[in-house]
Amino acid sequence: MDLPLVVGVDGSEPGYRALDWAADEAALRGVPLRVVHGSLWERYEGAALARSLGRPDTRDLAGEIVRVGAHRARERHPELPISLAALPEEPEYALVREGRNASLLVVGSRGRSGVVDLLLGSVGLFVAGHTDCPVVVIRGNHDNRARTPVHGRIVVGVGDRSAAAVRFAAEEAARRGAVLHAVRAWRCPAHETIDHPLITGEPERVHEERAAQALEAALADLPPGAKTERSTVEGPARRVLLGAAEEADLLVVGVRRRPGHFGLQLGRTAHTVLHHSPCPVAVVPERD
Known part of the structure; x- marks a missing residue:
């Protein structure tokens, strides 16, 4: 049933x-x-x-x-x-x-x-x-985008624990015939760019490559032929996802749920996009 x-x-x-x-x-x-x-x-x-x-x-x-x-x-x-x-x-x-x-x-x-x-x-x-x-x-300010999609795009934020969120977003995109746009935010610690003036920029490349590898791994189980886009963007995850949501019909984020823990279990990124996303937000529990 x-x-x-x-x-x-x-x-x-x-x-x-x-x-x-x-x-x-x-x-x-x-x-x-x-x-x-x-x-x-x-x-x-x-x-x-x-x-x-x-x-x-x-x-x-x-x-x-x-x-x-x-x-x-x-x-x-x-x-x-x-x-x-x-x-x-x-x-x-x-x-x-x-x-x-x-x-x-x-x-x-x-x-x-x-x-x-x-x-x-x-x-x-x-x-x-x-x-x-x-x-x-x-x-209240979100358009109704389930019946007649505006952008034809579902955005999912890919973090360290995002398997359930990616699966949910992929299924939503398939139902609508929409593109699944997977986004991974990355940051380069400030101290890594100032150790030596001649290698400035190299740490950024390493972090971006790691983000791209993590993104590919998160999407490895998608069915062949799935319509996908991939983005690795430098910056705080909450800012990166809000930017991607400007052209999305649904923004999907995973949130960690810890068994036995009480209180609000959202995290800073989910909390921010829930308040400020320009499109509806799906919050998907990720189990430990």
Whole structure:
């Protein structure tokens, strides 16, 4: 039995745009869509929403939100199997729990403290840092690029532990007939370029070659004929990936998950691209 694609909705238009993306993705994958709402979501992201709708009963509001979401998804994909869940618990914990039995989890974000569309909301950040399955985060300023790709390119950041992220990105590219653009950032420690003025530049070449070798090794298991591009770019990984994401429909990053460790498990690069990427971001757990 195929695991469903789970999408969290909060009743906002950015949230329903994330649902549009999720419905398209579920149709591409041929898996059911599960529309989930945590009934206490408004404590963090939309307290004014319930007041504006004049619905003081949180359970009624939660049911309405998922029903509207299901109707919207069915209009988009009439044959798509859809299930609903209005859960009486904190949204971030509800979604993390739902992610234990999901092929993918999709969340939207409206930003925090009035900074709409610029920074990731608290629920999206928590889910991306704790969920067992891959998570796609779509901020309010992201175009819907699952159904009609804009660039025809999926970008994946290749680090020291990226096997799951590369596999996920390759599968996404294959579903869309898109190019897989694998990017490896590299840095040359400053002290290696100033030891001797006559060999300045040589250390940079060595580090770039090592990056290229690591990139080739990461892509070694891709199927023959896969459409790929490779880039090794000097600079901080977060800056390099944000630059590559300018011409991508999806940016994929791996995050290390340590069994028995608690707290947010994202890392600096994933944290930065989640806040600032110009396209949706997929966060893929890498197991030790």
